[in-house]
Amino acid sequence: MADATLTSSPNARTARRRRTERLNRLTPYLFLGPAAVIMAIALLYPLGYMVWGSFRDWDPSQTIGEAEFVGLKNYITLWGDPNFRESLGVTLRFAFFVVTFEMVIGVGLALLLDRNIRGMSMLRTMFILPMMIAPVVVGLMWRYMYHPTVGTFNRTLESLGLPSVDWLGQHALMSVIIADIWQWTPFIFILALAALQSLPRSALEAARIDGATAWQQIWYIKLPLMMPVLIVTGLLRLIDAFKVLEVILVMTEGGPGLSTEILALRISRTATEFRELGVAAAMSNYLLLLLLALTLGMFAFTRWQEARAAKVRMAAEEDS
Amino acid sequence: MPAIHLDNLIKRYGETQVLHGIELEMADNEFTVLVGPSGCGKSTTLRMIAGLESVSDGEIWVDGEAVSHLEPKERDLAMVFQDYALYPHMNVAQNISFALRLQRRPKSEIDKKVREVADVVGLTEFLHRKPGALSGGQRQRVAMARALAKDSGIFLFDEPLSNLDAKLRGQMRAELALMSQRVEKNMIYVTHDQIEAMTLADRIVVMHGGYIQQQGSPEELFKRPVNKFVAGFLGSPPMNFLNGEIEERDGEVFILGEGFALSIEGAAAEKARAHNHKLVTLGIRPSDLRFDADAPAHKVLSLDVTVSEYIGAQSVLLCKCGTETVMVELASETPVALGQTLKFAVNANGVHLFDRETEKAL
Ligand SMILES: Nc1ncnc2c1ncn2[C@@H]1O[C@H](COP(=O)(O)OP(=O)(O)OP(=O)(O)O)[C@@H](O)[C@H]1O
Ligand SMILES: [Mg+2]
Numbered sequence: 001m002a003d004a005t006l007t008s009s010p011n012a013r014t015a016r017r018r019r020t021e022r023l024n025r026l027t028p029y030l031f032l033g034p035a036a037v038i039m040a041i042a043l044l045y046p047l048g049y050m051v052w053g054s055f056r057d058w059d060p061s062q063t064i065g066e067a068e069f070v071g072l073k074n075y076i077t078l079w080g081d082p083n084f085r086e087s088l089g090v091t092l093r094f095a096f097f098v099v100t101f102e103m104v105i106g107v108g109l110a111l112l113l114d115r116n117i118r119g120m121s122m123l124r125t126m127f128i129l130p131m132m133i134a135p136v137v138v139g140l141m142w143r144y145m146y147h148p149t150v151g152t153f154n155r156t157l158e159s160l161g162l163p164s165v166d167w168l169g170q171h172a173l174m175s176v177i178i179a180d181i182w183q184w185t186p187f188i189f190i191l192a193l194a195a196l197q198s199l200p201r202s203a204l205e206a207a208r209i210d211g212a213t214a215w216q217q218i219w220y221i222k223l224p225l226m227m228p229v230l231i232v233t234g235l236l237r238l239i240d241a242f243k244v245l246e247v248i249l250v251m252t253e254g255g256p257g258l259s260t261e262i263l264a265l266r267i268s269r270t271a272t273e274f275r276e277l278g279v280a281a282a283m284s285n286y287l288l289l290l291l292l293a294l295t296l297g298m299f300a301f302t303r304w305q306e307a308r309a310a311k312v313r314m315a316a317e318e319d320s
Numbered sequence: 321m322p323a324i325h326l327d328n329l330i331k332r333y334g335e336t337q338v339l340h341g342i343e344l345e346m347a348d349n350e351f352t353v354l355v356g357p358s359g360c361g362k363s364t365t366l367r368m369i370a371g372l373e374s375v376s377d378g379e380i381w382v383d384g385e386a387v388s389h390l391e392p393k394e395r396d397l398a399m400v401f402q403d404y405a406l407y408p409h410m411n412v413a414q415n416i417s418f419a420l421r422l423q424r425r426p427k428s429e430i431d432k433k434v435r436e437v438a439d440v441v442g443l444t445e446f447l448h449r450k451p452g453a454l455s456g457g458q459r460q461r462v463a464m465a466r467a468l469a470k471d472s473g474i475f476l477f478d479e480p481l482s483n484l485d486a487k488l489r490g491q492m493r494a495e496l497a498l499m500s501q502r503v504e505k506n507m508i509y510v511t512h513d514q515i516e517a518m519t520l521a522d523r524i525v526v527m528h529g530g531y532i533q534q535q536g537s538p539e540e541l542f543k544r545p546v547n548k549f550v551a552g553f554l555g556s557p558p559m560n561f562l563n564g565e566i567e568e569r570d571g572e573v574f575i576l577g578e579g580f581a582l583s584i585e586g587a588a589a590e591k592a593r594a595h596n597h598k599l600v601t602l603g604i605r606p607s608d609l610r611f612d613a614d615a616p617a618h619k620v621l622s623l624d625v626t627v628s629e630y631i632g633a634q635s636v637l638l639c640k641c642g643t644e645t646v647m648v649e650l651a652s653e654t655p656v657a658l659g660q661t662l663k664f665a666v667n668a669n670g671v672h673l674f675d676r677e678t679e680k681a682l
Contacts (some may be wrong), residue, residue: 030480202405205372210395210419210470224409313411313448 054281060271066280072284084257084283087266090173095241098180101235104179106188107226112216114204116198124193128186131235135183139250142179143168146251172260176248183247184240188233195229196222214266235298239291322383322396322473322506323348324369330377331364331530337428338364340530341378346523348447351500353517354510356527362510363402364417364592365527366476369508370399382474383492398467400519402482402510406451412438412462413447437465442488456483460481464492477509489513496520514556526550542671547555548679551603551672557636560646562602562678566592572619575602575673581640583618588671591682599676606636606649608670611656613663620663621646625656634661 005232049064054074058067078084094292109127113120130138146167154164167175199222207221245264248254254269256262261269263283271280331339339361346352349399360660367373369380371392378488380388387395392422398419413434414421420430438444451459460483467475481489492557497520500507517524518538525535526549534541534550545551547550551559564577575582581600584592592600604621612620623639630652637648637656641645648664656662673682 141549160358200405200408201408202403206399206401206407206466208372208420209370209397209399210466211422212418213393216422221407234352287627 006017048067050281050284053073053278054276054285058276058278058281060275060277070278074278075286078279078282078286082265083258086288086301087261087263090258090261091242091263094173094180094244094260096179097177097237098184098241099237101177101239102182102188103186103230106185107192107223107230109185109189110192110196112194117121124190128190130183131186135246136250137178138183142175142182142247143251146175160301169256172252172256174252179247179251180241186238188237191233192226192227195226199225231302235295242287242291259292261297323626324474324506324508324660325381326365326369326378326589327381327650328378329365329368329375329380331361331368331373332376333336337376338530339368342532344525344532344535346506347478349500349504349506351507351509351520351522353524354508354519354527355512355517355524356533357553358512359528362527363478366399366478366510367510369474370397370476371395375442379481393472397470398470398472399476400460400467400478400480401464402478404451404463406462406466408451408460411448411450412443412465413659414455415451415462416465416469418466433469436674437468440468441465441492441603444448455489457485460484473506475505475507475509477507477511479510482512489516493519514554517554524554526553528553533573544681545672546681548601549601551674551681555605557606557647557649559603559605559672560644561674562604562644562646564602566595566598566600568593572618575600577642578644579581579601580621581618582621582666582671585673586668588669588682592673595673595675595682597677598674600682601674601676603672603674604646604666604670606647608667609646609650609664611648611650611654611662612665613667615663617663620665622661622663625658626658628658658671 019196054227055069055071056064056067057073058064066171071309111181111217113124113127121212129183133141143149148154148164148166148169151167165171203225204217204221207217243264244262245268248260248262248265249268252260254265264287267287270276270283324344326342326344329339329342329344336549342361342365344352354365364373368375368388371387371390371394373663375388378388379386382395384589407418410418416437417430418432419434425433431470433442434447438447441464443458443461443465444457446454446462451462454462464480467477467480474567481492485490489533496507499505500520509516509520521538523535524538524541526541528549533553541550541554545554548561552561562577563578564575564582564663567574567576572583573585573592575584575592588654609621623637623641625637625639626630627638629636629638633652634649635652635654637650639646639648639662674680675682
């Protein structure tokens with residue numbers, strides 16, 4: 001190799017170097033290729049199908065080709081449909097409350113349990129059990145616990161001499177929110193705990209010496225350092241919360257009235273009960289757009305923050 | 321400011337004991353330097369004083385008050401960590417001012433202090449950078465500045481200058497020396513650097529394997545090491561050790577060893593006479609050997625010069641005495657040629673004798 005390089009002319013060498021460089025640049029794409037093809041088939045094709053279908057008046061008995069093309073009609077009707085709006089509102093409220101509570105409780109628990117006491121690993125394992133249970137089972141379980149007469153909650157209230165609560169009737173949305181918090185707080189908890197345990201220990205020690213109380217350590221050191229993980233975790237939960245289906249289906253079937261009919265449930269009912277595939281597809285697309293906007297918004301926000309910090313730094317360095 | 325007393329301090333991690341009864345008295349405004357090989361427990365000692373490690377046994381007294389149960393923030397101290405321990409999400413100015421901000425000092429005072437210490441460590445132009453965008457040496461200076469900004473009574477430094485280049489290190493060392501004279505603080509300083517230890521310390525504490533070997537002023541430790549370990553640890557290039565035997569001939573005390581028979585006199589001779597073991601180790605610092613072609617044979621070591629290391633005004637000769645290597649430090653202009661066998665006389669008080677078995681100084 002060394003000999004060849006020595007004897008070959010400079011031109012030949014440059015040419016060879018260019019060729020190697022080009023090959024080097026291409027290598028990642030070669031490796032990405034197969035994955036890209038699979039993604040196109042498995043992801044983009046159904047997505048395109050859905051978008052295509054949303055422009056049609058489409059009954060499940062028809063193939064997509066037979067369905068009549070109606071342009072944006074599905075989207076427009078939906079926008080004017082009070083039931084759809086109600087459902088959208090329920091979804092937004094549901095997502096907002098579950099993610100807020102889950103983040104606060106999950107991160108709080110992680111901060112509380114991030115210590116080396118005997119038995120702590122057992123406790124941690126127990127905390128993540130709810131997440132491992134199948135959603136349908138969770139729904140069934142909570143439905144029984146919420147039962148107006150024989151359910152655990154009302155029996156407990158009664159034995160304490162308190163009035164019983166109409167869990168899945170009057171307070172249906174609150175009840176499903178509680179069930180979701182029970183199931184998904186562990187998800188936030190384990191990710192927050194992992195983030196906590198990977199924090200630089202010595203920075204926390206420095207903070208203790210600098211005089212930070214436990215609260216100040218959390219507020220000024222731990223939370224800011226966990227923030228990147230927390231943002232991603234929150235985003236994942238948010239996306240998931242918008243798509244939750246089984247638990248609510250089992251617990252309330254969207255009722256009473258439309259009080260717990262979240263979008264995913266409405267989409268599934270539109271497609272199966274009302275047999276309007278086009279409308280269901282349009283609804284899915286609204287949901288997709290919403291999630292996309294949320295995600296992009298979040299990324300844009302972090303970008304903006306970074307850019308601002310960089311600008312402040314640049315300005316300061318020019319000054320000095 | 322305060323006097324610190326480590327009272328039979330012991331540290332165990334589970335079954336393994338890493339500190340075996342550290343007994344140390346540090347007076348007001350004293351600059352104490354801890355030295356010792358890697359893993360001997362310097363950082364552990366420092367972290368126990370700081371309150372970051374629990375005390376397994378013994379007690380730490382600060383101004384007559386037992387503090388081992390106190391939280392770090394209740395101990396009025398500042399610390400520079402071996403691994404800097406900067407706050408990654410804060411810029412340099414925020415790192416430096418964190419303690420002051422927690423104390424809710426007025427903003428103008430904080431700004432002034434930050435600028436002051438940033439100037440001392442030469443970081444003024446980096447105040448708005450995050451630690452991630454700094455070099456190792458710059459980070460170390462931030463850690464230093466953060467400790468200086470916090471006006472504590474006790475300063476703990478864990479190898480605070482280890483990552484700086486020679487020039488900066490010299491500057492910071494001078495700055496520290498100045499500071500320790502100017503302000504009334506109690507400073508405890510860990511270092512691997514001989515020059516730092518010698519120049520900064522009021523008192524040097526040599527540690528080894530979780531024990532204190534010797535403590536005292538730099539001069540005391542350099543001139544009168546209590547054992548072979550301390551003698552070999554302090555001084556650069558290190559002390560030469562040659563195994564030998566004490567023998568008295570016609571009232572004169574000789575140390576006989578492989579390739580040498582050296583007559584000694586003065587205090588060393590007295591000690592050798594009084595000692596009842598014959599087997600000893602002879603210790604001579606490279607700087608205590610001087611080239612002397614005319615000295616009588618029983619007053620010199622005859623050494624074969626094998627390598628000469630030029631280090632500026634001084635040169636270090638690596639010589640052979642029998643199978644042992646002996647280093648000699650002498651002025652570079654001294655005319656020596658490699659391969660020669662030359663005679664080196666020992667300076668008065670240059671002879672150190674250690675019992676070969678216990679390694680204690682005679
Ligand atoms: N958490 C721990 N568990 C068990 N042993 C430990 C622990 N921390 C430190 N040690 C041991 O304690 C001894 C002293 O460590 P320490 O960090 O004080 O050394 P040091 O003198 O600061 O060394 P260096 O000069 O390399 O920084 C070492 O032998 C180390 O292995
Ligand atoms: Mg250390």
